Amino acid sequence: MIKPIGSDELQPRFIYDDAEHDKLSKEAEGLPSVVISSQAAGNAVMMGGGYFNPLKGFMNVADAMGAAEKMTLTDGSFFPVPVMCLLESADAIADAKRIALRDPNVDGNPVLAIMDVEAIEQVSDAQMKTMTDKVYRTDDSEHPGVAAFNSQGQTAVSGPIQVLNFSYFQTEFPDTFRTAVEIRNEIAERGWKKIVAFQTRNPMHLAHEELCHMAMERLGCDGLVIHMLLGKLKPGDIPAPVRDAAIRKMVEVYFPPNSAMVTGYGFDMLYAGPREAVLHAYFRQNMGATHFIIGRDHAGVGDYYGAFDAQTIFEDEVPAGAMDIEIFKADHTAWSKKLNKVVMMCEAPDHEKDDFVLLSGTKVREMLGNGEAPPKEFSRPEVAKILIDYYQTL
């Protein structure tokens, strides 16, 4: 199996040993504590599950600047984005060597992790701007990722962490949330050798399904890991259980036995486009995928990024040899009326827009809301049925 990044075995920061877990949980209640940002909490959950291997905790400012500027930490190791715990103020934990990080996303703010504090530093305005410029390629406060990053405060607390739970992801998405440890384990049990990962936050229509089939076929993969971002939803989005059911039905009906796994991870979207694509590839290697599908405007938002920036960054900016996972470069896929099948749009240069069956998200929602299945060239009927059933309950 493909090795994790930076070590021979995954070194998740979650405490699996029961006695140790009990001891730490008790200790945590007596420690100085702070409620961290939602982004920091997502980072802790990812480190808990082994996805950010070999990171042991939150970066200090020098490492974060290195990650932002050249994806390289002060010890020379590779990491594509800053992983910081930024606070408005460190007054509550001043001088403490060991602190409890509390969860902003769960009622009562339970302890999510314990940190051995190595540094508490102020991040300058110039450093904040450099980081957003490099990671998001803009410092525009209208960019949702930049806005979220800048809203956290400028006091960076850093040091290794011990993770005690997986926040609301484990509780709210019990059938879908999986750690990198679990996915590696299951890949071994299924005996897969060549595994492509697919990132999604939405139900998968025919074009997405066919993109996965295409990637598997061209790469010669025996396994597909559909890996959903489980984060807060925007109003109007399909709720996670419905999305899950639709994707699971698609896998059940349209994928051969033992060829696809439906899973998810707990993290807030950065909308950092190319940099986020690199991060996406990074943690897919850690969970055991050998390949990762990156399509048009991957992890982008608005018009901040060029359509294929998230692909070219791998050649232009990722240090050689930093990762073993390979990317599968894709374009949008859609049903071709000329060819009577789903094609990758860049591979049908003679097609005009009208040669494809294309429907806007708004149009699809409208049809489903009226109890109407989109055409079979757009949606599998089994998937459409689940989505219609959901819209009928609204």
Added chain:
Amino acid sequence: MIKPIGSDELQPRFIYDDAEHDKLSKEAEGLPSVVISSQAAGNAVMMGGGYFNPLKGFMNVADAMGAAEKMTLTDGSFFPVPVMCLLESADAIADAKRIALRDPNVDGNPVLAIMDVEAIEQVSDAQMKTMTDKVYRTDDSEHPGVAAFNSQGQTAVSGPIQVLNFSYFQTEFPDTFRTAVEIRNEIAERGWKKIVAFQTRNPMHLAHEELCHMAMERLGCDGLVIHMLLGKLKPGDIPAPVRDAAIRKMVEVYFPPNSAMVTGYGFDMLYAGPREAVLHAYFRQNMGATHFIIGRDHAGVGDYYGAFDAQTIFEDEVPAGAMDIEIFKADHTAWSKKLNKVVMMCEAPDHEKDDFVLLSGTKVREMLGNGEAPPKEFSRPEVAKILIDYYQTL
């Protein structure tokens, strides 16, 4: 967390190391091989997943007799049933030290495991009879477990095994099949401390759901593991995906978040009643459960066993200290018309049969087949809907 039986950590016989797995898979193709019985294959899958910890492989005749007669192997360790690889003939593997065990349940009979042969022995008719008498409490060839046991042959090949896959269980039940390794792992990740396991092969109606709630409440459990036997189905049984969907819907709607896990294991039913109940408890401890629900006529068939033999065996026959898992003794549960709730029948001594809402399996199937939901005192409407949808497709 509760320790596995016989070792501090689970020692599953599945080969997780990828390089080692490749090497063994190649080696296996050149080894003398034999297609084993379905029961032996189930045993191999259970050992692969860590459920039969600390067993390393198939028992020789002395150990099997010890397990049958007093649940004790020749080295003094505890195991509740013989775990044998019985063949019609060992001609194909005569004198071989290392052999491949082929899967009877998958097309092409792929290699399921490799065995280091320690002994090839003939089992006498008297020994076969002793084993069935002790394990099944009968040697009646009409008993389905006895019939299956006796149909395998009387040549016992024994020795440690290395398991290469999980037969059809992993491929056909990808969302439900779980090894003991995976369930332990997930219990740790969910942070559960007191876990009750529930054995089922059927969709769960209100009485089963309430039995689980009752057990959790009385024991003070924070976790429930619904653990399905994934074996071949009898004609007329609900197919696994439908049963899964019905159970998952029940959990989604009627259990608090992070309180129940829906899982399954790959094994053929023995119908050995009390002895099988002990085996069921044994492998539930290995997967991390602290408690196990045993109801009326658990794992029984026909009228071979007394209604509560599967409970009393734990006091009467299981050696003291053999297991740490505790059993939760239950009776049938049903809706009481007098009390307007589900009760355990033994706890309502003033009730007559007519005071309960009881429906035969035949009656329930008939109603569902007619598109009719059983009364809400019998079935949750969400569960009934899934079952009706299935019957409408027949």
